[in-house]
Amino acid sequence: MKKVGIVMGSDSDMPVVKKAADMLKALDIPFEAHIFSAHRTPDEAAAFAAGARENGFGVIIAAAGMAAHLAGAIAARTTLPVIGIPCKSANFDGLDALLSTVQMPSGIPVATVAVDGGTNAALLAAQILSVSDADLAERLDLKRKKDAAAVLVKDSQVATKL
Numbered sequence: 001m002k003k004v005g006i007v008m009g010s011d012s013d014m015p016v017v018k019k020a021a022d023m024l025k026a027l028d029i030p031f032e033a034h035i036f037s038a039h040r041t042p043d044e045a046a047a048f049a050a051g052a053r054e055n056g057f058g059v060i061i062a063a064a065g066m067a068a069h070l071a072g073a074i075a076a077r078t079t080l081p082v083i084g085i086p087c088k089s090a091n092f093d094g095l096d097a098l099l100s101t102v103q104m105p106s107g108i109p110v111a112t113v114a115v116d117g118g119t120n121a122a123l124l125a126a127q128i129l130s131v132s133d134a135d136l137a138e139r140l141d142l143k144r145k146k147d148a149a150a151v152l153v154k155d156s157q158v159a160t161k162l
C-alpha cells in the first residue's frame with residue numbers, strides 16, 4: 001500500500017497533525033511524518049516533495065499556520081495529490097493560513113480542508129488511496145456505517161435529553 005506523507009511546518013502544529021495520524025492509524029494506513037518548513041527549511045521540504053513518489057508515497061498532507069505556504073511549496077515539487085491543513089495561530093483565528101493554503105494559483109492544486117481539520121485530511125487521503133485499494137474502500141464504508149449508527153443512537157435519545 002502507498003504511504004501517506006505528513007509534513008508540518010513546526011512542532012507547534014503537532015496537535016492538529018495528531019488528529020490526522022490517529023485517523024490514519026485507525027484505518028491501518030502507513031504514514032511517515034516530518035517537520036519541514038517552507039520558510040525555515042525550504043530545501044528539506046522541497047527534497048521530500050520531489051522524491052515522494054519514488055519513495056512510495058501516494059498522497060501528502062501538509063499542515064501549516066500563519067503565512068502557510070507549505071502545502072503549496074510541496075505541491076510545486078510533486079504531482080502527487082497534496083492536502084493542505086490550515087492551522088490556527090494566535091491571530092486571525094486561522095483565516096491567514098486558510099487563505100494562504102486554499103488560494104493556490106491555477107496549475108498547482110492543493111485540496112484544502114477546514115482550519116485545524118486533521119481528521120478530514122486523513123479521511124481524504126484515505127479516500128484518494130482507496131481508488132486503487134478495495135480493502136481500504138471497504139474499511140471506509142464500514143467507518144461511514146458506524147458513524148451513521150452513532151448519530152442514529154443520539155437521535156433516538158434526543159427526547160430524553162430535552
Ligand code: RP5
Binds near residue numbers: 011063067087
Ligand atoms: C508556520 O508557522 C508553522 O506551520 C506554524 O503553524 C507557525 C508558527 O510556527 P512556530 O513559531 O510555532 O514554530 O510555519
